[in-house]
Amino acid sequence: xxxxxxxxxxxxxxxxxxxxxxxxxxxxxxxxxxxxxxxxxxxxxxxxxxxxxxxxxxxxxxxxxxxxxxxxxxxxxxxxxxxxxxxxxxxxxxxxxxxxxxxxxxxxxxxxxxxxxxxxxxxxxxxxxxxxxxxxxxxxxxxxxxxxxxxxxxxxxxxxxxxxxxxxxxxxxxxxxxxxxxxxxxxxxxxxxxxxxxxxxxxxxxxxxxxxxxxxxxxxxxxxxxxxxxxxxxxxxxxxxxxxxxxxxxxxxxxxxxxxxxxxxxxxxxxxxxxxxxxxxxxxxxxxxxxxxxxxxxxxxxxxxxxxxxxxxxxxxxxxxxxxxxxxxxxxxxxxxxxxxxxxxxxxxxxxxxxxxxxxxxxxxxxxxxxxxxxxxxxxxxxxxxxxxxxxxxxxxxxxxxxxxxxxxxxxxxxxxxxxxxxxxxxxxxxxxxxxxxx
Amino acid sequence: xxxxxxxxxxxxxxxxxxxxxxxxxxxxxxxxxxxxxxxxxxxxxxxxxxxxxxxxxxxxxxxxxxxxxxxxxxxxxxxxxxxxxxxxxxxxxxxxxxxxxxxxxxxxxxxxxxxxxxxxxxxxxxxxxxxxxxxxxxxxxxxxxxxxxxxxxxxxxxxxxxxxxxxxxxxxxxxxxxxxxxxxxxxxxxxxxxxxxxxxxxxxxxxxxxxxxxxxxxxxxxxxxxxxxxxxxxxxxxxxxxxxxxxxxxxxxxxxxxxxxxxxxxxxxxxxxxxxxxxxxxxxxxxxxxxxxxxxxxxxxxxxxxxxxxxxxxxxxxxxxxxxxxxxxxxxxxxxxxxxxxxxxxxxxxxxxxxxxxxxxxxxxxxxxxxxxxxxxxxxxxxxxxxxxxxxxxxxxxxxxxxxxxxxxxxxxxxxxxxxxxxxxxxxxxxxxxxxxxx
Numbered sequence: 001x002x003x004x005x006x007x008x009x010x011x012x013x014x015x016x017x018x019x020x021x022x023x024x025x026x027x028x029x030x031x032x033x034x035x036x037x038x039x040x041x042x043x044x045x046x047x048x049x050x051x052x053x054x055x056x057x058x059x060x061x062x063x064x065x066x067x068x069x070x071x072x073x074x075x076x077x078x079x080x081x082x083x084x085x086x087x088x089x090x091x092x093x094x095x096x097x098x099x100x101x102x103x104x105x106x107x108x109x110x111x112x113x114x115x116x117x118x119x120x121x122x123x124x125x126x127x128x129x130x131x132x133x134x135x136x137x138x139x140x141x142x143x144x145x146x147x148x149x150x151x152x153x154x155x156x157x158x159x160x161x162x163x164x165x166x167x168x169x170x171x172x173x174x175x176x177x178x179x180x181x182x183x184x185x186x187x188x189x190x191x192x193x194x195x196x197x198x199x200x201x202x203x204x205x206x207x208x209x210x211x212x213x214x215x216x217x218x219x220x221x222x223x224x225x226x227x228x229x230x231x232x233x234x235x236x237x238x239x240x241x242x243x244x245x246x247x248x249x250x251x252x253x254x255x256x257x258x259x260x261x262x263x264x265x266x267x268x269x270x271x272x273x274x275x276x277x278x279x280x281x282x283x284x285x286x287x288x289x290x291x292x293x294x295x296x297x298x299x300x301x302x303x304x305x306x307x308x309x310x311x312x313x314x315x316x317x318x319x320x321x322x323x324x325x326x327x328x329x330x331x332x333x334x335x336x337x338x339x340x341x342x343x344x345x346x347x348x349x350x351x352x353x354x355x356x357x358x359x360x361x362x363x364x365x366x367x368x369x370x371x372x373x374x375x376x377x378x379x380x381x382x383x384x385x386x387x388x389x390x391x392x393x394x395x396x397x398x399x400x401x402x403x404x405x406x407x408x409x410x411x412x413x414x415x416x417x418x419x420x421x422x423x424x425x426x427x428x429x430x431x432x433x434x435x436x437x438x439x
Numbered sequence: 440x441x442x443x444x445x446x447x448x449x450x451x452x453x454x455x456x457x458x459x460x461x462x463x464x465x466x467x468x469x470x471x472x473x474x475x476x477x478x479x480x481x482x483x484x485x486x487x488x489x490x491x492x493x494x495x496x497x498x499x500x501x502x503x504x505x506x507x508x509x510x511x512x513x514x515x516x517x518x519x520x521x522x523x524x525x526x527x528x529x530x531x532x533x534x535x536x537x538x539x540x541x542x543x544x545x546x547x548x549x550x551x552x553x554x555x556x557x558x559x560x561x562x563x564x565x566x567x568x569x570x571x572x573x574x575x576x577x578x579x580x581x582x583x584x585x586x587x588x589x590x591x592x593x594x595x596x597x598x599x600x601x602x603x604x605x606x607x608x609x610x611x612x613x614x615x616x617x618x619x620x621x622x623x624x625x626x627x628x629x630x631x632x633x634x635x636x637x638x639x640x641x642x643x644x645x646x647x648x649x650x651x652x653x654x655x656x657x658x659x660x661x662x663x664x665x666x667x668x669x670x671x672x673x674x675x676x677x678x679x680x681x682x683x684x685x686x687x688x689x690x691x692x693x694x695x696x697x698x699x700x701x702x703x704x705x706x707x708x709x710x711x712x713x714x715x716x717x718x719x720x721x722x723x724x725x726x727x728x729x730x731x732x733x734x735x736x737x738x739x740x741x742x743x744x745x746x747x748x749x750x751x752x753x754x755x756x757x758x759x760x761x762x763x764x765x766x767x768x769x770x771x772x773x774x775x776x777x778x779x780x781x782x783x784x785x786x787x788x789x790x791x792x793x794x795x796x797x798x799x800x801x802x803x804x805x806x807x808x809x810x811x812x813x814x815x816x817x818x819x820x821x822x823x824x825x826x827x828x829x830x831x832x833x834x835x836x837x838x839x840x841x842x843x844x845x846x847x848x849x850x851x852x853x854x855x856x857x858x859x860x861x862x863x864x865x866x867x868x869x870x871x872x873x874x875x876x877x878x
Contacts, residue, residue, distance in 0.1 A: 005491075005751060006537035008484050009521055014534045017479035017548070024480075036804050038780040038811040038830060040456035041463075045447050045567050046485055046523070046553065047505075052444075066486075069506040069519050071557045078517015080508050082448055084485070095453045098445035104829060106814050108780075109456070114485065118510045128484050139814035143793055147811065150801060259794050263801035312444060341477040341547075354582055355698050362589060362702035365475050372477040372586065375545050375578035390543060391477060 011119070011127030023130075026329060027112050029158040030132045034110040037151045039134055042109040044091035046116075047082045056090055056311075058280075064117040066127075084116035088133040089320070090311065096137045097313025106138030112325075124330050134301075135320025137308065142252070145285050145303055145319050146259035152299050152321045153264050156289065159328055162265065163292055167272035168256060170285045171302075173240070173249035174276065180239045180246060181223050187215050195227060196276040200295065203228040227274040236273040256285050281307045284319065298324045340392015344371035344431055347384040349400040357399050360409065360427060364397075367432035388414060394435075397427060450558070450566030462569075465768060466551050468597040469571045473549040476590045478573055481548040483530035485555075486521045495529055495750075497719075503556040505566075523555035527572040528759070529750065535576045536752025545577030551764075563769050573740075574759025576747065581691070584724050584742055584758050585698035591738050591760045592703045595728065598767055601704065602731055606711035607695060609724045610741075612679065612688035613715065619678045619685060620662050626654050634666060635715040639734065642667040666713040675712040695724050720746045723758070737763045779831015783810035783870055786823040788839040796838050799848065799866060803836075806871035827853060834870060838863070 008014050015023065031041070053065055067080030074081075085091055088111045096107055112132045119125055134151055136144050149166055156164055178188040194209045201209075203224045210220040226235040240246030253271050260269050269287075277286040277300060284303030291298055301321025309315045346361045348354050357373050364371035372391075374384045381398065388396035398410040409427050412419045422430055447453050454462065470480070492504055506519030513520075524530055527550045535546055551571045558564055573590055575583050588605055595603055617627040633648040640648075642663045649659040665674040679685030692710050699708050708726075716725040716739060723742030730737055740760025748754045785800045787793050796812050803810035811830075813823045820837065827835035837849040848866050851858045861869055 005488075006533055008533075009486060009488055012484035012486070014484075014530075014537070015482040016534075016538075017481065020480040020482050035780075036809045038809055040780055041459040042456065043454040043459050045451035045453075046555070047448060047451070047567075049444075049448055063511065066510070066521075067508040067514070068523075069508050069517075071505070072502065075506070076517075078508075078515075082505075084507075091453075094445055094447075095455075098453070099455075104780075108811075116485070128486075136814065141814045141816070143787065143797060143812050144814045146797055147814070150797075154804070259797050262794070262798050341474075341479055341543075348582065355701070358582060358585055358589075358698050359701050365593070370475045370477055372547075373582050375575065375580045375583045375586070377580070 009127075011121035011125075013126065013128070023329060026159055026325065026332075027130075027132070030155045030323060030325070031110070031112060033155040033158045034134050034151055036154075037108070037134075037147060039108040039110045039136075039151070042092065042095060042111050043113065044085070044088075044095060044111070046114075047084050048091065048094070050080055050083045052094060052311075053083045053086055053090060057086055061086065061117075064119055066116045066118055086117060087115050088113065088131050088322075089135070089307070092133070092135055092137075092320075093308050093311045093313060093318075096316075096318075097308050097311060100314050100316070103137075106136045106144065108136045110134045124327070126326065129326045132323040132325045133320060134322075135318060137318040138316055139319075140305070140317035142255045142259065142285075144317075145256050148301060148319055148321045149256065149260045149269070149287060150263050152289070152301065152323060153260070153268060155323050156299065156328075157265075159323075160332060161291070161298070161328065164289050164298065165267060166260070166264070166269040166287045166289050167275040167297075168253055168269055168285065168287045169272055169275045170249060170252050171282050172284065173253055173273070176240055176243070176246045176249040177236065177273065180242065182219060183215060183223070187213055191215060191220075191223070192276045195224075195274055196278065198224070198228055198274045232273055233271050252285060277302060281310070287321070296327070298327055300324070340394075341370065342372050342388075342391040342393045343369040343395070343435060345384075345388030345391050345393035345396045346371060346373045347381065347388070347396055347398045347400075348374045349379055349381060349384070349398060350404070351379070353399055353401070353404055356404070356424075357397075360397060360399060360424070363428040364431055367428040369428075369431055369435055385412075385414075395431060399424065448566075450560035450564075452565065452567070462768060465598055465764065465771075466569075466571070469594045469762060469764070470549070470551060472594040472597045473573050473590055475593075476547070476573075476586060478547040478549045478575075478590070481531065481534060481550050482552065483524070483527075483534060483550070485553070486523050487530065487533070489519055489522045491533060491750075492522045492525055492529060496525055500525065500556075503558055505555045505557055525556060526554050527552065527570050527761075528574070528746070531572070531574055531576070531759075532747050532750045532752060532757075535755075535757075536747055536750060539753050539755070542576075545575045545583065547575045549573045563766070565765065568765045571762040571764045572759060573761075574757060576757040577755055578758075579744070579756035581694045581698065581724075583756075584695050587740060587758055587760045588695065588699045588708070588726060589702050591728070591740065591762060592699070592707060594762050595738065595767075596704075598762075599771060600730070600737070600767065603728050603737065604706060605699070605703070605708040605726045605728050606714040606736075607692055607708055607724065607726045608711055608714045609688060609691050610721050611723060612692055612712070615679055615682070615685045615688040616675065616712065619681065621658055622654060622662070626652055630654060630659075630662070631715045634663075634713055635717065637663070637667055637713045671712055672710050691724060716741060720749070726760070735766070737766055739763070779833075780809065781811055781827075781830040781832045782808040782834065782874060784823075784827030784830050784832035784835045785810060785812045786820065786827070786835055786837045786839075787813045788818055788820060788823070788837060789843075790818070792838055792840070792843055795843070795863075796836075799836060799838060799863070802867040803870055806867040808867075808870055808874055824851075824853075833874075836866060 066084040068082035070081045114128050190213045207220050207224045211217050240250050281304045282302040283305040286302035288297035288300035303319035305317040344364045346357045348357045361371040361373045396412045408421045409424050410421050505523040507521035509520045629652045646659050646663045650656050679689050720743045721741045722744045725741035727736035727739035742758035744756040783803045785796045787796045800810040800812045835851045847860045848863050849860050
């Protein structure tokens with residue numbers, strides 16, 4: 001087996017200690033934030049029945065599903081009956097449907113866990129990656145949308161991010177916009193796909209794309225001109241204010257902005273008429289979070305009232321959001337505060353006294369310290385002090401032949417080299433009394 | 440889609456909030472214990488290359504591996520190239536081999552995560568279940584074996600278990616035993632499989648099984664008689680003391696017992712000559728943890744010096760153990776202390792004042808409390824108090840029309856029904872000052 005044979009599968013990672021701990025701190029921050037809003041955790045299996053996932057993610061998404069071969073006598077068929085979960089939303093919808101009536105209403109849940117997509121691996125793109133999702137099922141109140149936005153905002157702050165903005169829009173408003181600009185209904189879906197590119201392409205290119213879709217050049221030009229203008233918001237407001245449906249659509253967005261504006265940092269949310277979320281299950285307000293100088297979003301979400309029913313569940317309203325935790329982790333730095341693994345490194349100089357050294361480490365742990373004995377083969381103190389140093393230990397404790405005869409142990413402060421000799425039984429208490437203090 | 444269609448796949452579970460939290464508390468206790476011994480976390484992907492798992496678990500185990508179908512143009516072949524991990528030991532051995540020389544030596548790691556086996560689902564037997572593993576790679580010292588035993592013992596205590604015993608034996612001692620009793624080497628493997636059943640079958644049945652394997656009745660009877668006797672330990676000690684190799688084998692077990700005896704609870708470890716671990720990769724001391732009145736073990740482990748080399752890695756010694764966390768969780772009770780989701784439930788009586796109620800909840804969260812607003816459609820206070828009660832909230836805060844006019848809010852203590860009226864801005868501080876106190 002060569003070196004490649006020891007690598008994890010393509011698109012996956014072995015996560016060593018410092019990175020596990022950095023990621024775990026981030027997840028804890030998100031978890032604590034969501035819990036403070038009264039959301040409860042949910043864990044679902046890594047795989048679902050294949051038919052639960054098919055037909056949910058579009059043609060392109062469907063190709064990325066990892067399928068699990070049938071087992072036993074059925075393995076030879078080459079057929080799959082299970083699949084690794086592709087997101088945390090479909091499992092939520094399944095569980096909320098399964099237990100509907102027995103869950104709190106609204107059911108407010110968060111989920112943090114890996115999902116799997118057989119995407120082409122690339123820089124920062126993995127086949128196994130974590131999602132942090134927050135959703136509520138059961139409420140149609142704008143307070144529910146606002147709560148999700150506020151919770152995601154708090155989570156971003158807890159992750160150490162600032163300067164972000166929630167770009168807010170609504171599906172209903174977009175539909176009204178199409179009507180107001182006189183875009184034929186059958187062209188609007190395609191036009192939206194083109195409008196979604198306004199943050200990457202220049203307006204002329206987007207106009208050309210829309211015209212190619214069959215919209216007349218005048219309407220296409222006016223639409224793109226208005227949406228890409230600095231005063232796009234004013235132009236769109238003026239257009240929509242002309243009709244009652246348009247005003248109702250604006251009101252939906254304004255209600256959300258009115259609720260979250262006072263609780264987010266200044267500039268934390270802005271009506272963004274050109275913002276179109278790709279997923280087709282959204283039904284109400286939609287949002288994504290932009291960071292200055294970055295393309296793409298670091299969080300996104302919206303209202304999706306029809307999704308549960310589409311999965312065979314009850315007709316209930318729902319909304320939620322997802323924090324792009326892998327993206328955030330990829331550009332936030334490690335704190336470098338990984339620190340050591342042990343507080344107390346107990347040397348084993350004399351094999352005949354190993355049991356006493358072992359018991360000394362146990363007593364130190366009992367006193368609340370992280371402690372372990374040297375497990376190597378060298379009896380040399382220099383080598384063992386090097387090990388203690390590598391462990392980041394604050395102290396190295398030596399119980400050798402002379403200490404044994406005197407009934408003492410020697411405690412060495414690693415940073416200074418200062419040593420004290422204490423009665424053996426006093427060592428744990430001595431260390432415990434000092435562990436709270438600085439080096 | 441019927442009700443069955445909403446169930447998770449056979450042998451897997453949807454884990455709702457109280458159970459997620461109970462499990463997470465158990466994992467945290469184990470994690471904290473292992474960290475106190477200086478072990479560091481490792482996370483590996485959910486799946487491995489199929490060839491990494493084949494040939495590792497025996498014919499029966501191999502049938503239980505979940506295989507993942509190749510993707511894209513290769514899907515039609517019906518072949519698998521990946522497989523869900525079957526345990527945490529093979530991934531450890533792969534990672535330790537991959538990074539050997541760059542990892543601390545010894546590399547002391549713990550891992551807590553799900554594994555997948557396509558076992559027939561049954562009572563307490565799942566196809567997706569968690570393992571908690573602790574291993575060190577690099578040390579051949581008996582202190583390493585002792586450290587693993589002590590850490591697993593501490594973890595069991597941290598999980599609230601007492602009365603358990605480490606049954607200790609060694610592969611080397613078992614080999615010597617075969618020699619001393621005059622069992623032909625080619626029969627010994629089969630004889631051990633039968634001896635392993637002494638905790639389930641009566642001695643006569645085990646003797647018959649061994650005789651059927653081809654061992655003469657006299658030797659079989661003597662061996663089973665000695666191993667199942669109350670003074671089995673004395674009889675085996677006497678036998679093994681007759682030879683130098685036998686004494687060396689006994690010494691290995693006694694060294695471990697001498698190290699862990701003083702640090703485990705009284706009776707926490709006992710030499711158990713009839714204890715045979717099934718897995719064939721063990722090479723030195725082996726152990727499993729028994730609970731009175733329970734068949735099977737709640738933890739197990741041992742030394743497996745050859746395993747890394749077998750996987751294509753370096754020739755390095757290793758030992759470890761695994762806590763049977765799912766078994767333990769299945770018989771330890773929930774604490775019932777799940778408690779509420781919110782400290783502060785903010786009512787929304789007047790839709791026109793929703794923004795102020797929303798901001799009030801945000802201010803309470805800012806002050807460190809768990810807080811949320813009512814998301815339902817009812818404007819009735821009775822209904823909203825019922826919701827506050829369901830949330831386990833200590834307080835319900837009402838900001839209605841009369842409070843709005845007075846610039847106040849009403850804070851109701853849910854347990855007593857006592858109400859105070861405060862200036863709106865003072866509410867968060869009032870609640871934060873009281874949250875530490877009892878109801």
